Amino acid sequence: MYYEPGRMPHGLPHDPFKSCVVPRPIGWISTTSRDGIDNLAPFSQFQNITFDPPIVMFSANQASDGRRKDTTVNAEQTGQFVWNMATYDLREAVNRSSEEFAPEVDEFAVCNLSKAASRLVRPPRVAESPIQFECEYLNTVRIPGNGIMGTVDVVFGRVLAVHVADWAMRPDGRIDIPRIRPLARLGYHDYTSVDHVFTMPTVMKADGGAGLEGSPEKALAALGPR
Template sequence: MSSHVQDCCLSSFEYHLPVCLPSPTCCILSSGTRWSLRLDCPSYHCRPHQTSANSSHKACVVPRPIGWVSTLSRDGVANLAPYSQFNNLTFDPPYVMFSANLKPSATQKDSVRNAEATGVFCWNLATWDLREAVNATSEHFSASIDEFAQAGLETRDSTLPELEITLTGGEKRRVPMVKKSPIQFECVHYTTLRLPGNPPMGAAEVVIGRVIGIHIDDGVLTEGKIDVRKTVPIARCGYFEYAAVRETFEMPPPINDLAMQVGLEGSTKGHRALEVQKDEGDEGDGK
């Protein structure tokens, strides 16, 4: 399976899969088994329910961080899968979410089922160096298959006691993480939302987890900050395209309100320092 990359700040590369799909450049309408392209809309206006699963919607919201989620079943089988609809939610405390469509059989994806059954899961940063392994774990395996082994990935156990699972046979195990990933989150399941969907994709399950532990490799830090030039995270674009993030630029917002600046930066330390200052001010005012 080959890939190529263009040399630019936010470079793109594409995996070439043995799949034949209609051209995604136009609004695609289907009638039975016949595909037709709607070319009479110069601004490319179309209704989402009339387009194929490979339509422009996902290609518009780019780049999307990848939810490379690892779980462990009650039977002790490790699972690892990438989800292109993933993001963080707030920061104090931090939450993350990933969305997974039901299988064609209308059953849950292994990641969702395991996260709900055990109450825990981990997130692993998908990077340029690990791109082939990320792609390999996107294949649909049966629940009895260990994707870490299939992709040739070394594991490391999660460290927090909350992520220790008692298996069906009584043995205790921890959720595995991708050892070579420079950043990992340990998460506890908070809730799952189910969004109705059209066939053949079916409903989507949005899993939300609270992040209770974060692991960061010292080698990806520059002056105490995570450096994307060292992590080179990959992200999903439309179709089979990915992006590799190699550069960033800084642009502080034109806001004088310190609390808003702290919130936009996502600084937990700054947020709590402001709360301390507020409490001290209230005490000084005799409140």
């Protein structure tokens, strides 16, 4: 099967594009508007893009009526947002929060989620989520698209603080991913969760290995005296 998006039909019942880049971490982003209304929404185009300093990004397509997403507007206007890890146990709330609510609607209340106060930013954290990042908004790259929803805002933020629940840690000091079961997006209406992990040590040299681990301190130490 071969097709050229926008030029040649794929001939399938459903477009396969989003099912080719999987699994995708979910950016479950909480923000607070300038009027003090809390907002919560999931984005399936989310990723950390570097570790020193830690930077994350999420992509928000426009709403079906052509409006920019409340999450994007709030992050830009207030300079803050929080990422909350979506898990299998929270899947129904994640799905419910994806609905296009009006800006004055608090999705925490709609989804029966508890708010946990952040330390460095104003938006609350999802208390039921095992891991959260408090983030400082950096900038937005706006990419024009086709149709009302095609235009996308790619939002970048610097991680200022990391919260990890005690129960989510293993005795050896690592995060217990199979216990948490992070939720990830596939294509169509499909999701998956991580319930199996295997270890494969890197073949890179010491400094590269430290970078893969994501530790600025170890990466710096691996370079040796300068």
